[in-house]
């Protein structure tokens with residue numbers, strides 16, 4: 449089974465003690481490529497060094513809404529400089545992680561919206577996919593994407609919306625990132641949505657170190673768990689794990705232009 453983990457934070461300190469072992473073990477399990485997403489300006493350099501040092505890693509750079517209070521308007525300019533400097537580099541694969549988070553009520557929505565739109569503009573300008581974090585903000589995200597639409601689309605990471613919202617994103621050229629959330633038996637609504645999504649729209653992810661799947665509860669999440677996640681999601685869809693692995697990997701490769 450070959451897999452692509454389209455959403456990881458392998459640069460986070462949770463992996464400092466054993467990052468090389470995690471990468472080696474993941475590759476042994478068939479995880480051919482992993483995307484590492486930057487969340488704030490202060491960590492892009494470290495992330496890029498990590499990605500450059502390992503053939504199986506690709507970078508996305510962005511300003512994550514959860515860290516809103518550490519972002520400044522100048523960081524958008526800094527992001528533009530990074531994207532200019534790395535334009536066409538095969539290991540830079542997207543703008544992200546960015547988006548809208550209405551779940552955390554202390555995050556100012558107007559400032560989130562400004563950062564969201566500025567980064568969407570960069571995805572348009574540099575012709576890159578947009579890797580989006582969307583929590584309780586699907587209506588606002590869809591409305592914004594209808595105004596500012598990155599031509600290469602992107603991924604709604606850790607998708608947990610409705611089937612109708614999924615259809616809207618697909619029409620806008622986006623894929624849905626699925627991971628640990630739908631492996632939990634109590635996630636009934638999401639599990640029904642996962643079963644009904646068109647196969648062409650699905651990419652797999654872990655969001656490691658967060659969002660541990662049900663079969664590895666209360667652990668640090670890792671790309672190593674992606675085969676288990678794939679098996680569980682495939683069972684929900686009544687298909688073989690191999691078929692889901694192959695289709696989702698192909699979807700990711702098309703999106704990122706890796707083949």
Ligand SMILES: [Zn+2]
Pocket residue numbers: 455456457485545655
């Ligand atoms: Zn993330």
